[in-house]
Amino acid sequence: MASTVAAQGVKNSGLIKVFWGDKELTTSLDAVPRIIDSRVYIPASLLQQAYIQVQLNKKTLSLNDTKTKYVKNLEILNSFRLGFLDYFDQLDQETVNVLTHVITKEEVDTTRLLGLLEILKENAKHPGVNGLAIIIDTPDGFTHTLDCAEQYNNAINSLLNFLKTDDEAELKAFNSERKKAIESYEILKNEYVRYINLSLSKYNEKSLIIKLP
Incomplete structure (x- = not known):
């Protein structure tokens, strides 16, 4: 029942698509995955679509698998x-x-x-x-x-x-x-x-x- 979050870059466009299994996770224009210093950064809000509960308490970000x-x-x-x-x-x-x-x-x-x-x-x-x-x-x-x-x-x-x-x-x-x-x-x-x-x-x-x- 487990799925894997995968990120892939789209050549020449600079866009990154993120998938939960076969489902593409959607992003808003102000919160998109980015590549910085050769590392892929994914907004925590995307993980919500992957059934991960996201909680931000001051400087602590907690992730919990709700399933x-x-x-x-x-x-x-x-x-x-x-x-x-x-x-x-x-x-x-x-x-x-x-x-x-x-x-x-x-x-x-x-x-x-x-x-x-x-x-x-x-x-x-x-x-x-x-x-x-x-x-x-x-x-x-x-x-x-x-x-x-x-x-x-x-x-x-x-x-x-x-x-x-x-x-x-x-x-x-x-x-x-x-x-x-x-x-x-x-x-x-x-x-x-x-x-x-x-x-x-x-x-x-x-x-x-x-x-x-």
Whole structure:
């Protein structure tokens, strides 16, 4: 996602063109790139068009890449997907596999099921989304991680009880808790998609932050 600022002289005209990737950065007549003593000097105002925040405080010029926090958002969200959403999908698929064995009266092995459940519960405690840069509003949807894990834990407990007792009440309880967990999962997934799109939109947004004379 990184781009390089390049400057090139235009032969015989003395003009210098500055590019951010493939985009030419525009200048005003009173602030143009110049070559002085064989060195190229670029107005700081040009860097604003390259998504660099420019701040002048007395004699100190500060430059800050305003896009970095949105790239960080994408990294955080990707980790959340790998650590929670993907494990939920695997857990739910393994649950379906166990149910299939129950229906067909085959031997049931819950080792993988319980292993995935423990990972999901542990990852729900630390979903890793606290470092997200806020865009528009707080991503409250991510607060459902603990609820989702607890609901699925309840569902699995009811399923295990059903395997031991063959009590249909336990099977109904399993279906009810699993439904709740899936609803919480959908809230989390929708928030994940929403913040992915917001972060991408902000990263691609073209705006000037500060104009320096």
